[in-house]
Amino acid sequence: xxxxxxxxxxxxxxxxxxxxxxxxxxxxxxxxxxxxxxxxxxxxxxxxxxxxxxxxxxxxxxxxxxxxxxxxxxxxxxxxxxxxxxxxxxxxxxxxxxxxxxxxxxxxxxxxxxxxxxxxxxxxxxxxxxxxxxxxxxxxxxxxxxxxxxxxxxxxxxxxxxxxxxxxxxxxxxxxxxxxxxxxxxxxxxxxxxxxxxxxxxxxxxxxxxxxxxxxxxxxxxxxxxxxxxxxxxxxxxxxxxxxxxxxxxxxxxxxxxxxxxxxxxxxxxxxxxxx
Amino acid sequence: xxxxxxxxxxxxxxxxxxxxxxxxxxxxxxxxxxxxxxxxxxxxxxxxxxxxxxxxxxxxxxxxxxxxxxxxxxxxxxxxxxxxxxxxxxxxxxxxxxxxxxxxxxxxxxxxxxxxxxxxxxxxxxxxxxxxxxxxxxxxxxxxxxxxxxxxxxxxxxxxxxxxxxxxxxxxxxxxxxxxxxxxxxxxxxxxxxxxxxxxxxxxxxxxxxxxxxxxxxxxxxxxxxxxxxxxxxxxxxxxxxxxxx
Numbered sequence: 001x002x003x004x005x006x007x008x009x010x011x012x013x014x015x016x017x018x019x020x021x022x023x024x025x026x027x028x029x030x031x032x033x034x035x036x037x038x039x040x041x042x043x044x045x046x047x048x049x050x051x052x053x054x055x056x057x058x059x060x061x062x063x064x065x066x067x068x069x070x071x072x073x074x075x076x077x078x079x080x081x082x083x084x085x086x087x088x089x090x091x092x093x094x095x096x097x098x099x100x101x102x103x104x105x106x107x108x109x110x111x112x113x114x115x116x117x118x119x120x121x122x123x124x125x126x127x128x129x130x131x132x133x134x135x136x137x138x139x140x141x142x143x144x145x146x147x148x149x150x151x152x153x154x155x156x157x158x159x160x161x162x163x164x165x166x167x168x169x170x171x172x173x174x175x176x177x178x179x180x181x182x183x184x185x186x187x188x189x190x191x192x193x194x195x196x197x198x199x200x201x202x203x204x205x206x207x208x209x210x211x212x213x214x215x216x217x218x219x220x221x222x223x224x225x226x227x228x229x230x231x232x233x234x235x236x237x238x239x240x241x242x243x244x245x246x247x248x249x250x251x252x253x254x255x256x257x258x259x260x261x262x263x264x265x266x267x268x269x270x271x272x273x274x275x276x
Numbered sequence: 277x278x279x280x281x282x283x284x285x286x287x288x289x290x291x292x293x294x295x296x297x298x299x300x301x302x303x304x305x306x307x308x309x310x311x312x313x314x315x316x317x318x319x320x321x322x323x324x325x326x327x328x329x330x331x332x333x334x335x336x337x338x339x340x341x342x343x344x345x346x347x348x349x350x351x352x353x354x355x356x357x358x359x360x361x362x363x364x365x366x367x368x369x370x371x372x373x374x375x376x377x378x379x380x381x382x383x384x385x386x387x388x389x390x391x392x393x394x395x396x397x398x399x400x401x402x403x404x405x406x407x408x409x410x411x412x413x414x415x416x417x418x419x420x421x422x423x424x425x426x427x428x429x430x431x432x433x434x435x436x437x438x439x440x441x442x443x444x445x446x447x448x449x450x451x452x453x454x455x456x457x458x459x460x461x462x463x464x465x466x467x468x469x470x471x472x473x474x475x476x477x478x479x480x481x482x483x484x485x486x487x488x489x490x491x492x493x494x495x496x497x498x499x500x501x502x503x504x505x506x507x508x509x510x511x512x513x514x515x516x517x518x519x520x521x522x
Contacts, residue, residue, distance in 0.1 A: 238409070239299075239407070239408040239409050240299065240300045240408060242299075242300050242301065242302060242303055243302065243303020243304060243305075244303060244304060244305045245409075247305045248305045248408075248409035248410055248411075249409050251305065251409070251411070251510075252409040
């Protein structure tokens with residue numbers, strides 16, 4: 001299994017508020033976090049959250065079937081408070097995938113992309129799941145540490161959706177090899193505070209990639225919005241899977257888009273788990 | 277190591293090939309291609325040991341560099357023929373204790389051909405790297421103590437080659453230095469200095485006395501150039517890595 005991750009700032013931004021991490025201990029894992037740009041010190045917070053999630057994987061209380069986001073955010077909060085960071089520093093999404101005994105488990109707290117390519121004999125399409133929150137305001141794990149903010153979020157969502165308190169989740173597909181067939185997207189409604197989760201058999205998977213929503217922030221001349229699947233196809237077209245292969249692909253991809261005056265206006269972070 | 281290498285034939289006059297570590301074995305995102313081209317015609321016999329020591333000192337110094345993992349070294353030696361001592365390989369895989377010495381032999385000096393094929397090999401491998409999303413730049417050091425008397429190529433063709441390579445943009449930068457071990461021969465010095473200018477090289481260095489001290493100094497200068505070039509890789513800076521004083 002090959003693992004890699006990288007993160008890059010948006011055009012004109014000096015500090016990247018996205019973060020990503022990968023490793024093989026205690027078992028293969030990849031993690032991505034996207035800090036809320038309107039909250040303070042989230043660049044540090046996103047990093048603390050990712051490392052807290054990794055720490056949680058190594059802890060005695062970790063159960064493979066159930067990734068407990070609340071444990072992670074509580075641990076991250078103690079670190080954040082010790083460091084004297086803002087209460088908002090941990091306003092960040094968390095996406096994590098890990099592989100234990102041939103099963104890859106994926107969890108997404110907030111928005112972002114979970115991108116999966118099955119092995120060719122299993123299925124011809126790459127699919128990508130993402131969630132759409134009202135006002136582009138994802139439900140952060142950090143709300144679990146503040147009853148006031150948790151209630152405020154719920155009230156504001158209630159104002160938009162009534163008692164349903166739901167958001168939409170979309171699964172979109174790539175074209176198959178012929179370039180002609182592409183399944184219709186599947187759109188469903190889900191409860192806002194339940195994270196996305198799925199389990200995959202590693203034998204059936206070519207790769208799992210986690211990405212921040214910066215994928216959907218590419219704009220070119222005349223305000224042309226580059227479709228997210230175009231970016232997904234681009235980032236996933238790595239030439240080999242040796243060493244820092246996603247870092248290489250990301251650098252080249254951003255350089256190529258730049259030539260057409262197309263830039264990412266939000267930070268991007270990627271992490272990948274590729275089967276060999 | 278053998279199953280990690282690939283061999284590629286270069287198009288053009290002569291039957292030149294270069295070898296290099298297979299791209300799918302390279303873990304980093306960017307590489308500086310370092311090419312040493314060393315004269316081994318009979319006239320170098322007086323300072324062959326110092327030349328060998330100089331090469332080993334350069335390798336040792338690069339192996340201590342924080343950029344070691346981003347350096348790939350190819351080394352060729354030439355008389356009337358060109359011999360590949362090692363293809364583009366990671367510095368970490370070079371064993372300085374068993375590194376082949378400069379063994380003077382042959383009867384002529386194919387300086388232009390050796391220089392041109394070095395540039396060609398750098399360009400060909402850089403294209404492979406580029407096509408696989410790697411960033412690369414290159415520094416080439418040509419060391420000779422004599423005038424060309426065998427090549428099928430010329431200073432003008434080297435200049436054209438360099439221009440073509442720079443236009444192709446597979447490399448962020450390519451710099452080439454000619455080191456003339458002239459031992460006080462002003463005619464040779466003028467010849468090599470003109471060659472460096474005519475061929476569009478970045479630097480000419482005159483070693484007027486090929487003693488251990490001077491060649492150690494050369495090793496230091498080359499190591500610093502390599503380090504500077506590698507550090508600038510990916511930064512988008514255009515400053516020359518060969519501008520520091522010898």
